[in-house]
Amino acid sequence: MNFMMNFLMRKCYVTLLVLAFSSSGLAIATIAQPELPISALYKTEKVVQTLPMPTIPSTTNASSYWYDEEVQTGDPITDVLKRIGATQTSINDFVKNSPFDWKNLQLRTGQIVSARVDSVHDLTDVQFFNDDDNGERNMVALQRINGKWQVNTSNIDTETMPSLRSVVISTSAAGALSRAGVPVEIRTSLKEMFADKFNLDELVEGDTISLLYESLYSRGQEIATGNILAAEVHTKGKTYHSYYFDQGDAGGNYYDENGESLKEGFAGQPIAHFTRISSPYGIRVHPVLHTIKMHTGVDYAAPTGTQILAPSDGVVSFRGWKGGYGNTIMITHATGIETLYGHMSAFINGVNEGSAVRAGDVIGLVGTTGRSTGPHLHYEVRINGQHVNPATVALPTPKLSATDLAALKKYQQKTDETMMAVRGLPVMVSQLD
CATH class of the missing domain: 3.10.450.350 (Nuclear Transport Factor 2; Chain: A,)
Structure with missing residues (x-):
């Protein structure tokens, strides 16, 4: 019991030992002093300070995503972008302020329009192919930078x-x-x-x-x-x-x-004699301008006046001037395939709209009318309005040699x-x- 009391007292007091000398000898006395509270050893003070909110840099393309949308029959560009999910305000701004002549816009049914929208569904980028009615489609890439629409001039990768x-x-x-x-x-x-x-x-x-x-x-x-x-x-x-x-x-x-x-395939070629295919069907990337073009047909280099032939039986569905194609004839064949012959120098008498032609008939002469850089035949094949590679469906299919096989x-x-x-x-x- 005394031991416990002494222990508790030592927890609460500081003990001072005092040595004293007397005639009887050494005497020891203890003086107990209460321990000072901890709060007395320092001073507390309440300080309130308002800190500024951290600055988080924002970018135009933060949380932005690309979307693809297929063009439906009769679609204007605004309807396509609306289906993508862009806000009407940003669509209006895009059509009004982007550096593109919308009067020359030619969207095809089934083609893809790609657009990027940011976190609030405003447009930041739009890209699509535009048909120039010349056997080529040009890639249009538009971008909003610092609130202004401009042509994307970066290298096309x-x-x-x-x-x-x-x-x-x-x-x-x-x-x-x-x-x-x-x-x-x-x-x-x-x-x-x-x-x-x-x-x-x-x-x-x-x-x-x-x-x-x-x-x-x-x-x-x-x-x-x-x-x-x-x-x-x-x-x-x-x-x-x-x-x-x-x-x-x-x-x-x-x-x-x-x-x-x-x-x-068809039994014959669409031209009597040609020196070479100057431009095949497909995508071309300009090595200097970094532009992208889709060539929708096959170009046959040949002198002016070279005979152009119907490669298969059909009916002439168009004869006349057709924009960048110049003098043009179109033939609808029994299989549903439609062929086009552009840049002619002259038509052949008797070959008119509604005329029936047989494979091998002369339908015109090679020239360089319309938007053309030199005499050649531009030959296209379309099925239900969609361009396809002429070599795969409307040209003779060669037999394979042993090496090719x-x-x-x-x-x-x-x-x-x-x-x-x-x-x-x-x-x-x-x-x-």
């Missing part, structure tokens, strides 16, 4: 990548391919490619389509497509294959797994390995390699 798609038909082939993001040009080419084998529109639920095609990307967006590289369709218990074999400047053609021509077999093996990744899957697949 493009990349071509293969796109792999695989779909299972539920209602229609067109619907399944559209939902998988396959552009209308590719859908049109695919249908025509197999037209001699089956009708793509007659595929039924459970049928499958796998295809590999070229996509051109700029600033992360798919801006154009090239040729179908390979396709595989399973219907009615049979699988059909198609492989693209490039013939160089003349373009390429489609062959089956045995190297046989997939489509018969061996090269096709190697290409077939390579593409089959890629297609194997999605073969037999019961779901829709989209993949970029």
Whole structure:
């Protein structure tokens, strides 16, 4: 008990030892003093200070995203941008203040318009191809910088990548391919490619389509497509294959797994004599100006006056002056294909709108009318208004030599390995390699 009391006292007091001497000897005395409170050792003071809010730099493109929208029949650009989700105020500002002559805008049904919107859904970038009615489409890239719209003058950085798609038909082939993001040009080419084998529109639920095609990307967006590289369709218990074999400047053609021509094509060339193909179908990037153009046909270099021939039977649907094409004739063929012949120097008497022509008939003479840099024939092929590569559907398909056949077999093996990744899957697949 005494021990506990002493312990408690030592916790509460400071003990001072005092030594004293007396006649009887040394005496020791203790004096207990209360311990000072801690608060007495320092002074407290309440200080209130208001701190400024931190400055967070903002950028125009913070939380911005690119969107793609397919042009519907009769769409003005404003309707396309509205479906993308841009605010009406920013759309009005874009149309009013961007440096583009909207009177010359020609959007095609099925083409893609790409736009980037920021976190409040205001437009920051818009890009699309504009048809100049001259056999070329020009890439238009507009950008808002510091609140002002201007042409994007930065170097065009493009990349071509293969796109792999695989779909299972539920209602229609067109619907399944559209939902998988396959552009209308590719859908049109695919249908025509197999037209001699089956009708793509007659595929039924459970049928499958796998295809590999070229996509051109700029600033992360798919801006154009090239040729179908390979396709595989399973219907009615049979699988059909198609492989693209490039013939160089003349373009390429489609062959089956045995190297046989997939489509018969037209019997003849559209020109009697030509020195070379001066411009093939497809995308061109100017090496100095860094502009992107889509050439929608094939240009045959030939002297003025060279005879232009109908490559297949048909009916003349247009004869006259057609903008940048100059003197032009258009022919509708029995297969539904429409062909165009531009920059003619002269027409042939008796070849008028509504006239029937046979394969090999002379329909005009090569020239350089319209927007043309020299004498040549511009030859286009359209299906339901969509441009397709003439070499794949409307030119004679050459038989493959033994060397070409061996090269096709190697290409077939390579593409089959890629297609194997999605073969037999019961779901829709989209993949970029």
